[in-house]
Amino acid sequence: MVEIREVPEADIDRALELAYLVFHDRPEEEGRERHHELLRSCLRIGAYEGDAIVGFMAAHAFRLSVPGADLPCPGLTFVSVAPTHRRRGVLTALMGEMLRRAGAQGSPVAALWASEAAIYGRFGYGSATQGATIEIDSTRPLALRIEADRRPLRLVATTDPKDAVAVVGPYHEAARAVRAGRPTRSERRWTEEWLIEQDEEDEELSPPRIIVLGEPGAPIAGYVLYRTKPEGSAGGVRTPGLVRVDELEADTPQAAAALWECVASLDLTGRVTAWGRPADDPLLHFAADRDQVRVTAAFPALWLRLVDVAAALTRRSWAAPVELVLELTDVRLPANAGRFLLKAGPDGATYEPAAAGRAPDLTLDVRELAACYLGGTRAVELAAAALVVEHTPGAAAALDAGLRTALLPHTADEF
Numbered sequence: 001m002v003e004i005r006e007v008p009e010a011d012i013d014r015a016l017e018l019a020y021l022v023f024h025d026r027p028e029e030e031g032r033e034r035h036h037e038l039l040r041s042c043l044r045i046g047a048y049e050g051d052a053i054v055g056f057m058a059a060h061a062f063r064l065s066v067p068g069a070d071l072p073c074p075g076l077t078f079v080s081v082a083p084t085h086r087r088r089g090v091l092t093a094l095m096g097e098m099l100r101r102a103g104a105q106g107s108p109v110a111a112l113w114a115s116e117a118a119i120y121g122r123f124g125y126g127s128a129t130q131g132a133t134i135e136i137d138s139t140r141p142l143a144l145r146i147e148a149d150r151r152p153l154r155l156v157a158t159t160d161p162k163d164a165v166a167v168v169g170p171y172h173e174a175a176r177a178v179r180a181g182r183p184t185r186s187e188r189r190w191t192e193e194w195l196i197e198q199d200e201e202d203e204e205l206s207p208p209r210i211i212v213l214g215e216p217g218a219p220i221a222g223y224v225l226y227r228t229k230p231e232g233s234a235g236g237v238r239t240p241g242l243v244r245v246d247e248l249e250a251d252t253p254q255a256a257a258a259l260w261e262c263v264a265s266l267d268l269t270g271r272v273t274a275w276g277r278p279a280d281d282p283l284l285h286f287a288a289d290r291d292q293v294r295v296t297a298a299f300p301a302l303w304l305r306l307v308d309v310a311a312a313l314t315r316r317s318w319a320a321p322v323e324l325v326l327e328l329t330d331v332r333l334p335a336n337a338g339r340f341l342l343k344a345g346p347d348g349a350t351y352e353p354a355a356a357g358r359a360p361d362l363t364l365d366v367r368e369l370a371a372c373y374l375g376g377t378r379a380v381e382l383a384a385a386a387l388v389v390e391h392t393p394g395a396a397a398a399l400d401a402g403l404r405t406a407l408l409p410h411t412a413d414e415f
Helices: 009-022 028-042 090-104 116-122 161-173 186-192 253-263 309-315 366-373 379-384 395-403
Strands: 002-006 043-049 050-067 069-080 110-113 131-139 153-156 207-212 222-229 232-234 237-239 242-250 271-279 294-299 303-307 324-328 338-344 349-352 362-365
Touching: 002 090, 009 028, 009 050, 009 186, 028 186, 028 303, 043 090, 043 153, 043 232, 050 110, 050 324, 069 090, 069 309, 069 395, 090 110, 090 116, 116 294, 161 186, 161 222, 207 253, 222 253, 222 309, 242 253, 303 366, 309 338, 309 349, 309 366, 324 366, 324 395, 362 366, 362 379, 366 379, 366 395, 379 395
Parallel strands: 069 110, 242 271, 324 362
Antiparallel strands: 002 043, 043 050, 050 069, 110 303, 131 271, 131 294, 153 207, 207 222, 222 242, 232 237, 324 338, 338 349
16 A cells, blocks of 8 residues: 655655656766755655655745746656556655645645656646747857947856855846746755756766856846857767857846857857747847757746646736636646636736626636746637637637736746
């Protein structure tokens, strides 16, 4: 019999062994120690069969930026089920316990990055943000349609990551409010993931480098975090030196242009790649030559779950007046299911059970509402795909107008 219970610190290493088995991983000792330390600060739920751990799930204690607010949001990670116990309800039991705890702790939403996209929809998670991989041919100067900000650029030392975090950390935290979908980033995540000296996935990459824009002594206007790789060869074909941009934040398009121009002009390199950029990255518009700046991949990024639909809808801001009856299904959290009247607008929102006999304007599952919640997925598109049923013409468009954000939601914080 499988029992679901909290995993004590004494069992963290055994839980990690299960995760490494499931993800076909074998980190070096330094990586294992880092994972162990990370899990000490997480909520940890295990599926035990006797003394054996046959399933495991952990959650970071994040806060997530949503339109007009910052909400507590557990970030699920290390989701693992032993190969001997698949298709036996272990994951369902773990997820049920995690969602129960999230609700009890007052978290209106939960989030994760999906290793397999087919899994999490059935637990009510919707794909709420999109990421793009951008590649720049930097064998020639980056052609721009706008004038780049000409304030000074300067290199920030990363030999002591804490000093670097003191420079860019506050800027990143302020930038979270500009786009929805961004989790908090602790000093530990900065130093042990973003600024770790040796990249875990590619040992040929340099240590992290940071360049900031702005007058000395003044607040910075943006930064770029990147790593480089020298030129090489593959199959006898020369490969140019690489600049991998891990993060670029800027106050204005002109500031962003200055930072892109800088990394595209680094000596002994001929290619810039940037994974996990927002789908509406201004670079895609102010680049003068879209053959030089290309989107090479697009993918679902953050998956969101509405744990308490009423709290989630009433605590975010709304861009336009909305009055709709939503008929919502939620097989995992039945308290969310039913027919509700949503009244929302720039002055706030209410979400209450609809009067008896009142017909719905939209019928949808909590998964689809989660996908739309941050403003990154349009309900009209889901209606066109027969995933949302529109009973009242224009109801999906009205919901979209209320959920709309100036910028698409986005995060590159994979966890």
